[in-house]
Every structure is written in C-alpha cells, then in structure tokens.
Amino acid sequence: MLLIQQFVNSIMLGSVYVTVAVAFTLTIGVLNFLNFTIPTLFMLAGMVGWALAYWGLPFGLSGPLPWPLALFFGLCAAILASLVVERFTFRYLKTRYGDSTEHAIPLVSSLGFLLVLENLVRIGYGTDAQRFPGPSADLTMSVGGIFVRIPQLVSLGIVVLIVVGLTWLLKRSRIGRGLRAIAENPDAANILGVDTNRVVPVVFMLTGLLCGLAGALFAVNYGEVSPQMGEDIGTKAIAGMVVGGLGSIWGAVLGGLIVGLTEMMTIHFFGADTVQVAVWGLLLLTLLLRPQGLLGHHSIGKGKL
Amino acid sequence: MSGYWAGILSILAINVIFAYGIFLPVATGQLNLGGAGFQALGAYTAAYLSATFGLPVPVTVGVGMVVAGVVGFLIAFPILRTRGVYLVLATFAFAEVVAGTILNSETLGGAMGMSVPAFIDWDVPVITAVAVTLFVFYLMSTRFGLTMRATHDDEVVTDLMGVNIRMVQVSAFAIGGALAGLAGGLYAHSFSFVEIQSFNALVSIYVLLYVLLGGTQTAWGPLAGAAFFTLLPELLRTVLPQVKTFLATLVGIEGPVGPPDDSWRFVILGALTIAMMVLRPEGLITRTLIERLRFRRSAAPKEQVA
Numbered sequence: 233m234l235l236i237q238q239f240v241n242s243i244m245l246g247s248v249y250v251t252v253a254v255a256f257t258l259t260i261g262v263l264n265f266l267n268f269t270i271p272t273l274f275m276l277a278g279m280v281g282w283a284l285a286y287w288g289l290p291f292g293l294s295g296p297l298p299w300p301l302a303l304f305f306g307l308c309a310a311i312l313a314s315l316v317v318e319r320f321t322f323r324y325l326k327t328r329y330g331d332s333t334e335h336a337i338p339l340v341s342s343l344g345f346l347l348v349l350e351n352l353v354r355i356g357y358g359t360d361a362q363r364f365p366g367p368s369a370d371l372t373m374s375v376g377g378i379f380v381r382i383p384q385l386v387s388l389g390i391v392v393l394i395v396v397g398l399t400w401l402l403k404r405s406r407i408g409r410g411l412r413a414i415a416e417n418p419d420a421a422n423i424l425g426v427d428t429n430r431v432v433p434v435v436f437m438l439t440g441l442l443c444g445l446a447g448a449l450f451a452v453n454y455g456e457v458s459p460q461m462g463e464d465i466g467t468k469a470i471a472g473m474v475v476g477g478l479g480s481i482w483g484a485v486l487g488g489l490i491v492g493l494t495e496m497m498t499i500h501f502f503g504a505d506t507v508q509v510a511v512w513g514l515l516l517l518t519l520l521l522r523p524q525g526l527l528g529h530h531s532i533g534k535g536k537l
Numbered sequence: 538m539s540g541y542w543a544g545i546l547s548i549l550a551i552n553v554i555f556a557y558g559i560f561l562p563v564a565t566g567q568l569n570l571g572g573a574g575f576q577a578l579g580a581y582t583a584a585y586l587s588a589t590f591g592l593p594v595p596v597t598v599g600v601g602m603v604v605a606g607v608v609g610f611l612i613a614f615p616i617l618r619t620r621g622v623y624l625v626l627a628t629f630a631f632a633e634v635v636a637g638t639i640l641n642s643e644t645l646g647g648a649m650g651m652s653v654p655a656f657i658d659w660d661v662p663v664i665t666a667v668a669v670t671l672f673v674f675y676l677m678s679t680r681f682g683l684t685m686r687a688t689h690d691d692e693v694v695t696d697l698m699g700v701n702i703r704m705v706q707v708s709a710f711a712i713g714g715a716l717a718g719l720a721g722g723l724y725a726h727s728f729s730f731v732e733i734q735s736f737n738a739l740v741s742i743y744v745l746l747y748v749l750l751g752g753t754q755t756a757w758g759p760l761a762g763a764a765f766f767t768l769l770p771e772l773l774r775t776v777l778p779q780v781k782t783f784l785a786t787l788v789g790i791e792g793p794v795g796p797p798d799d800s801w802r803f804v805i806l807g808a809l810t811i812a813m814m815v816l817r818p819e820g821l822i823t824r825t826l827i828e829r830l831r832f833r834r835s836a837a838p839k840e841q842v843a
Contacts (some may be wrong), residue, residue: 266622320811336568337818339625340749343742344810351800351807467633467738474626505648508637516630520615523623 237378238496244384244453246492247391251446252469253476253484254395255439261479262415262435268342269317270443271466272349273310277447278457279353281306282362299365303451307444314440317345318433353459361458364451387449394442395485402481407434415479468495471515477528486526490514543659547727549767550662551720554669556747556759558717561673561709563745563753566689567617569710570625572717572744574632577736578605579718580725581645584653587726594655598722605718610711617706632741639733650732657726665723669716674756676712685709689753746806750813752820761822770802777801 252274259267284302288294297305321341373380402408410431413421422428450465451457468491476487491511498510518525555576562569582601586592592600616627639645676682687695688702696702725731743766751762813821 260622264622266625320815336625336749337814339568340746341811341814343746344807344814346742347803347807348811349807351803354800355804463738470626471630478622505641506637508633509641512630512633512637516627516634519619519623519627519630523619 233377235500238500239493240378240380242493242496243489244381244388244492245496246472246489247384247388248446248450248453248465249469249472249491250485250488251391251394251442251449252465253472253488254398254481255442255446256469256473257476257479257481257484258398258442259435259439260473261481262411263322263338263432265322265338266342267317267321267439268339269314269321269345269349270439270469271462272346273314273440273443273462274447274450274465275457275459275462276313276349276353277303277306277310277444278364278451278461279306279357279362279459280309281448281451282364282457283357285365286362299452303448306451307441307448310444310447311437311440313349314436314443315433317342318436321345322432322436323429350459350462357459359459361456361460364455364457381453383449383452387453390445390449394445395481398438399481407431411435468511471511473525474515475518475525477525480525480527483525483527545767545771546659547662547723549764550659550666551723551727552744552747552763552767553666553760554662554723555717555720555744556751556763557669557673557756558713558715558720559744560748560753560756560759561676561685561713561716562706563748564677564689565685565706565709566692567706567710568625568745569628569713570741570745571628571630571632571635573736573738573740574628574635575605575609575714575717576721576724576740577632577635577639577733578608579721580731580736581639581651581721582718583722583725584651584731585645587653587655588651591654594657594661594726597655598719598726601722601725602715602719605721606711606715609714609718610707613707613710613714617703617710629738629741632736632738636733636736646732648733650730650734653725653729653731655726656729657723659727662723662727665719669719670756670760673759677756681705681708686754743806746810749820750810752822754819754824755822755827757822757827758820762820766806769805773802773805 252270255270255273256267259265259270281299281303284297284305285299286296288296321338373382373385402411410421410426411434413424413426414428414431418428446465447457447462450461469488472487472489472491473484474487475490476483476485491514494510494514495507498507502510555572558575559569559572579598579601582604583597586597586600587594612631616624616631619627640648645651677685684695684700684702684705687698687700688705692702721736747762747766748759749762751760751765752758
C-alpha cells in the first residue's frame with residue numbers, strides 16, 4: 233500500500249518534471265538549442281508570484297494580490313523574460329567563422345542569462361526560501377486508502393491538457409508547420425517563406441508559458457518558493473528529457489515520469505541522499521547506451537547545438 | 538604580504554590552472570561542462586591522502602592530479618563518442634555523479650566536508666600556475682597543439698589529413714582533467730577544508746565562461762579570462778559600495794546603504810557573457826589580436842584586402 237502511495241506521489245512529482253522537460257525538448261527539437269534559462273524562468277514565475285502575493289505590485293500600486301492573480305502575473309513575467317532571452321541568444325547570433333564550438337554560442341548566452349536572472353532575483357527578494365500562500369484548506373482526497381491532494385490532481389490535468397494541446401499545435405496548425413520546417417532545415421524553411429523572426433519567438437513564448445505554469449503549479453503544490461528552486465527541477469527535467477529522447481515531446485513526458493518514479497523509489501529504498509546519483513546515473517547510462525533516448529530520433533542535436 | 542592578497546593570489550593561481558584544464562578540451566572543440574567533477578576528484582583525493590595517511594603535499598596533489606587524469610582518460614572514450622548537446626549533457630552528468638557519490642561516501646565526510654591538515658601558502662599555487670601556463674603554451678606550440686587547433690576548426694578535414702582526431706580529443710580531455718584535478722588538490726591544501734557544496738554545477742559553468750570569454754584560440758585566453766573574473770569581484774568589493782552610496786544620495790536616500798551583494802558580480806559576469814556572445818563570440822583574445830599586437834601582418838582575410 234505504501235508502495236502504491238509512493239507511485240501516486242511520483243506521478244505527481246513527475247508532472248512538474250514533465251512540463252519543464254517538454255520546454256527543454258521543444259527548444260532542442262526546433263532550434264537545436266539547449267536553453268539553460270529554463271530553470272530560471274520556472275523560478276521567476278514562482279518568485280514573482282510570491283512577491284506579488286506578499287507585497288503587491290511595485291511602487292505601491294496595490295496591496296497584496298490574491299494568489300491566483302499573483303501567479304498569473306508570475307506566468308506573464310516568465311513569458312516576457314523568455315522573449316528577452318530570444319532577442320539576445322538567438323536573433324543576433326550569426327555564424328561567422330564556422331568552427332566547431334560556434335554552435336555553442338546560444339548555449340553560452342543562455343548560461344549568462346541564467347546567472348543574470350537568478351542573481352537579480354536574489355538581490356531583489358533575498359536568498360531565503362519563502363512560504364507561498366496557496367489554497368488555505370488542506371484539500372486531500374482519499375481513494376481506497378491512497379491519499380491524493382486535489383491541487384496536484386488539478387495540475388496533473390493541466391499538464392496533460394498542455395501536452396495534448398502542444399502536440400496538436402505542432403501537428404495541425406500553420407505555426408506548427410513552420411516550426412517543424414525550421415526544425416528540419418532552417419535555411420530551406422526560410423526560402424519557402426517561413427518567417428524565422430516571427431516563428432522562433434513562438435518557441436520562446438511556449439517555453440516561457442510551460443516554465444511559468446510549472447513554476448506556478450510547483451508553488452501551489454509544495455507551498456514554498458526560493459531563488460534556488462529551479463536548479464533541482466531543471467537538472468532533473470534535463471535528465472528526463474535525455475532519457476525520453478531529445479526533441480520528442482512524448483519522450484519528454486515519458487522521461488519526466490520515469491525520473492519522478494526513479495526519485496521516489498530511490499528515496500523509498502535507499503534514502504534521500506542517493507537521489508542525485510540515481511537520476512544522473514540514469515542519464516549517463518542513457519547517453520552511453522542509447523543516446524537517442526527511448527522515443528527520440530538519432531538526428532536531432534547530433535553534431536550541432 | 539597581507540593575508541588578503543595572499544588569499545587572492547592563491548585563488549587566482551588555482552583558477553588559472555582550472556581554466557587551462559577546461560581550455561584544452563574546448564580548444565579541440567568539446568565543451569566540457571563537468572569541470573567541478575574533475576576538480577572535486579583532485580581535491581578529495583588530496584584531502585583523503587593528507588588526512589588519513591599524512592602524506593606530504595607534493596604526493597597528495599600529484600596523486601590527485603593523476604586520479605583526475607586517469608578518470609578523465611577512462612570516461613573520455615565513452616563520453617567523446619557523443620557530440621554537441623549530448624557531450625555537454627554527458628560531462629554535466631559526470632560532474633553530478635561525482636558530486637553525488639562523494640556526498641554519499643562516509644570515508645570522504647559526506648555532506649560535512651573534510652578538513653585537510655597540510656596547509657600551503659600562496660607561493661605554491663602561484664609557482665604551479667606559472668609552470669602550468671608555460672606547459673600549455675609549449676603544448677600549443679607543438680605539433681600536438683597544431684592538431685588540436687585543426688581538430689577544433691574542422692574535424693573532417695583534419696581526419697582526412699591523417700590526424701588521429703580521436704587520439705587528440707581523448708588526450709586533450711584527459712590532460713585537461715588532470716589539470717582540473719591539480720587545481721582541486723591545490724584548492725584543498727590552500728583552504729584546509731573541502732566540502733562537496735563548493736564543487737557544484739555553477740563552478741563548472743563559471744570556469745567554462747572564463748575560458749570562452751577569454752578566448753579559446755590561443756593559450757592567452759584562459760589566462761586573461763580567469764585573471765579578469767577573479768580580480769573583478771575584488772575591484773567591485775571596493776567600488777560597488779561607493780556607487781551604491783552615490784546612487785542612494787542621488788535618489789535622496791540618507792543613511793547607511795546595505796553592503797555590496799555577492800550576487801552583483803554574477804550579474805555582471807552574466808551580462809558580460811551575453812554581450813560578448815553578441816559582439817565578439819570568439820572571445821576576448823584571438824589569434825588576429827595577438828598578431829596585430831606583434832605588428833605582424835595578419836592572415837585574416839580582412840587584412841589581405843589592403
């Protein structure tokens with residue numbers, strides 16, 4: 233029974249990883265770009281949400297906001313930040329000399345953004361973890377002896393909706409066709425009339441949206457936010473993405489859930505300290521034995537960043 | 538020499554060695570985002586040997602260097618089969634696995650850290666750093682250095698020219714690992730204490746940024762990058778409070794202003810990174826720049842026009 237409870241918990245935890253992993257896999261799949269700002273966007277949504285719920289709008293424009301509204305603004309902040317990142321990591325970067333570390337330029341820029349955003353949040357809000365004022369009552373439901381928290385169930389539903397919606401967007405809509413064309417061959421897509429400067433920001437908007445939602449759901453479910461909260465989630469989402477296969481959305485879903493399950497089962501059997509080794513060992517093993525991951529294709533990310 | 542400057546010189550020397558450890562793989566075109574893992578291997582080996590067996594410093598540091606180098610050599614074979622994004626992720630995962638293993642090892646002190654009995658003053662790291670710098674400059678001037686540069690510029694052509702690029706890449710990775718381990722060993726003895734939290738993912742990120750911002754084309758790059766970013770926070774420590782007070786009086790806030798936050802220097806490092814990648818992605822110091830400083834005609838196409 234305890235094991236089943238752990239299993240349910242791991243799905244709940246995994247759903248946060250899934251959302252962030254989908255954001256990672258989307259930028260890699262379309263733009264071949266490992267976006268290291270994703271953990272920070274996740275954190276930004278949570279921290280801005282907390283600050284608005286605690287202090288209200290800046291310059292004394294309002295008192296403390298109710299938490300759903302505050303989280304909505306946090307989500308908007310994540311999307312905005314993501315669009316700023318697009319400007320400086322992707323738009324201006326043209327290859328000049330064509331040597332082999334050149335693909336790394338957007339990646340290095342995103343590392344720069346990681347440092348800037350995270351430390352600005354530290355300067356603004358302090359480094360301590362803060363309690364997030366979520367739904368007041370402890371909404372727990374018991375199904376045959378298994379406890380399920382209602383907010384977590386709702387978040388799981390939202391995550392499923394997002395992933396289905398995203399798949400639909402990529403497969404059926406005009407924007408999605410453009411995105412897939414860019415993923416296939418950016419130059420050819422450009423020649424055939426896909427406006428890169430209009431389509432690429434969509435990827436970053438979706439990234440911001442996914443990370444913001446994940447951050448908001450995390451804040452509500454775990455009731456705590458901190459400037460460091462993105463690091464752990466971000467690295468585990470990367471692990472999930474790699475296990476599932478780079479560039480595959482359903483792979484990220486599967487990988488996120490597997491990482492959640494690995495984490496819970498490692499805690500259950502070996503204790504909390506071994507989680508890092510288990511999750512990263514899983515990642516290293518996947519990279520060495522099956523680099524394309526469970527559901528990935530071999531071509532994405534190979535030789536290019 | 539005051540303790541303040543001695544501390545700065547030690548950390549500067551250690552950072553220079555560490556930066557060269559990451560420079561070697563990057564100069565062959567492989568981004569190594571697992572620097573902290575190699576540094577931790579060297580530091581913990583030195584700490585363990587010193588604390589348990591009381592071995593002298595040259596032995597502990599030397600063994601730490603060898604351990605990191607051998608581990609680098611062994612993992613280079615599987616890891617360098619991957620490329621691009623996968624290589625970055627694999628090196629990153631390697632560092633996390635090392636950190637996680639040390640965190641769970643009771644002989645190495647786990648999360649509590651470990652104190653190191655033997656202490657070294659600033660002169661040992663500085664002399665070592667000079668030696669390492671000379672070594673890397675020499676290495677880059679040899680035929681091996683030439684093949685490293687060629688591999689970085691174009692793997693396929695270099696391979697066709699008959700260079701065993703796999704050998705070049707694995708050697709560069711392993712020597713780089715050994716240098717990072719050396720930096721770790723010196724770190725352990727300079728600070729008399731190691732804890733795994735000081736070898737986290739951010740350390741790997743910083744050192745990679747030092748190298749990339751300094752420039753990977755010549756051996757001057759990491760030296761400039763590491764020196765700049767080690768000395769910058771010290772400069773900021775004196776300048777920032779004055780700027781803050783000035784701004785505060787400008788806005789009209791009287792009274793004491795909070796002490797400068799350590800976070801600011803990371804904001805500046807990050808902002809510089811973003812600006813550099815937009816304006817000068819090849820790094821601060823390039824081959825062309827050095828040729829120009831020597832008043833030699835450059836081989837770059839821009840000069841040939843005239």
